[in-house]
Amino acid sequence: MKKKIELLAPAGDLERAKVAIRYGADAVYLGGKRFSLRSRSSNFDLKDIREAVRFARQYHSAIHVTVNLIPHDEDLEGLREYLMDLQEAGVTAIIAASPTIITEARRWAPGLQVHLSTQMSSTNLECIRFYQQMGVSRVVLARECSLEQIRYLAQNSPLEIETFIHGGMCVNYSGRCTLSNAMTWRDANRGGCAQSCRWKYHLLEKDERISDADRPFSMSSKDLLAFRYIPEMIAANVASLKIEGRMKSAYYIATVVKTYRMLIDEVLQHPGPLSAQQIAYYEKEFAKAENRPTCTGFLDHIPDHRDHLYGVNGSGVTHDFLGLVLDYDEGAQQAVLQVRNHFRKGERLEVFGPTLVNQQFLADEIINEAGEQIEVCNKPMETVRIRIPFAVSAGDMIRRGQAR
């Protein structure tokens, strides 16, 4: 059954695409080996894209492919064939910025929808009309839009509106930032961004240093966490809610996608603002994925000092991803588990999965491949059997039961 609003998740490789789809994404966006930002970092070849489409179809989900680099002449060779290959593979949409890529797609691969990348910083109806004339069917809004502006655009736009709800944020207008080009020769618009905005800088007025020696200037944005505005976005007719993070782990994707899936389904059933209790619950769930500290971006105010990071930039995580369920024997109440992180016998663990919501158990029996009872799991990718007193399924994930 077609969902009213699309939950759009990122994937850096086939494994993560499948995780996103199983955990409830209506569509997954991924990068091909060519013409995509983040090229060469776990990107998909055509065989993988075909497999992603095949898998997505089983779940009535869709695959979008980013073709979003700002090309130089040398980058354009083979574009037409590539777009035709994507169409033939059954991809639903490409996400693009260059007019050449957009018009070539419309001409040679008309079966592909074209979604305009956020790099084009679309913030008003007039520019949306301009891109409509170019053949675009959906616009990914600039992250600089407020909730009010998103609402206005979604209600009045002739094209579908997609908006970011979660993940890392460029501090500058996307597509217009060359900090990385200038400081590392790596072009952000061709997938090379070195995140120079997150570095530390002295600030001087003429020759006087006015920055704090212990707390230098930085432009590092906290990550976006917009879940509390989902009811308004659904009511406003936003077509797609986008999660950022093609470089993120399968565990992150599973946690975030699952949590939004639950939230969206709940709001679709019971429209209206979230209660304080719901906000507290979902906040806790999102915190189980590794994240920088979060903010609400531009949705309710222009980000200020509370929304930036001046000290440590690293990700925080409250619940480690400990293992992936490979199989479950109902008779023996034993799961076969691929270990991902260190845990001990006697710890309280939590299982979650596409159809399973946070069930906890005590790890009271762990058996290694040699059939020996063990006290500790400390070898990543080792396969163990663990007693779980309720049914779990292959693909479910196990994390620590309590925040660290």
Add this chain to the structure above:
Amino acid sequence: MEWITYYTGMQDLKDYKQHGITTILLAPESLASRVPQLNSWEEIETAVSLCRRLGLQAGIMLNRIYFDEDLEKLEEALDRIEALGINRIDYTDPAVYMRAKARGWQSLCFYNPDTLMCNTRDVQFYLDLGLGGVILSKEITLMEMQKIIASVHGKTELILFGHLVMAYSKRALLSAYQAEIQSDRDLSGKQDLVLIETTRQGRMPIVEDAAGTTIYTDYTLAAYAELKPLIASGAERFRLDNHFLKKEEFLDCLDGFHQVLAGQPAKKVMEERQARYPHLALSSGYMHQKTNLVKE
């Protein structure tokens, strides 16, 4: 040949004209950004009439990214532009093109999206909309510029001089930082602030205004050596950014381009100015530097 720079005050116009500038770009308050000076419409009106008397062309910068609530002001600006008889509008946001097109003014529009005009076909796409011109990205190399200029039908413009815009944000990054360190200095609008990355030496100008924050390169592009090859490829329009420069420095650097045209070796012109103005860190920018490295 056209030589284009930004308005910096009535007192400078005559000197600009005498040193070969042909076009002055003016920037209306609340509609423009990333310029040395924002002006009221009254100032713009006076400046435009002086430009006319001096034989200078005048253009208007409408180069912000607009939200729907800004579009009314944009429409008013177009009315004023019509009343002033201006025949050049520089824009970034397609909203400007759409509103100008509704008046049949496509040919007045010059598209300058900073980083986006990097290949022949994208440039031709915009020129085919009937635009007056397209400003090429300054992040591409000399060879790439030459290829584009020689291949497209329509007017292109090149940025040959100045601190280059590196990034802009809608956020008030300086004010946010001041709040973070609990300083009550008001840094908004200041033109003499620089960032220095903590492991480097380069001084990158940073300016916060009502539109947000803009950061510029730690060097000043001075494409003396590239001028003649560009002209040989068909280039005719050159923009020289005077932001952050003293007038005398700018005029001297501007003279350098005319000296190159008059036959002086570009290398000598560059070296003389590098010696005179070491603080400007004159450089050829990306002219010979590809930025196609990616993360492995």
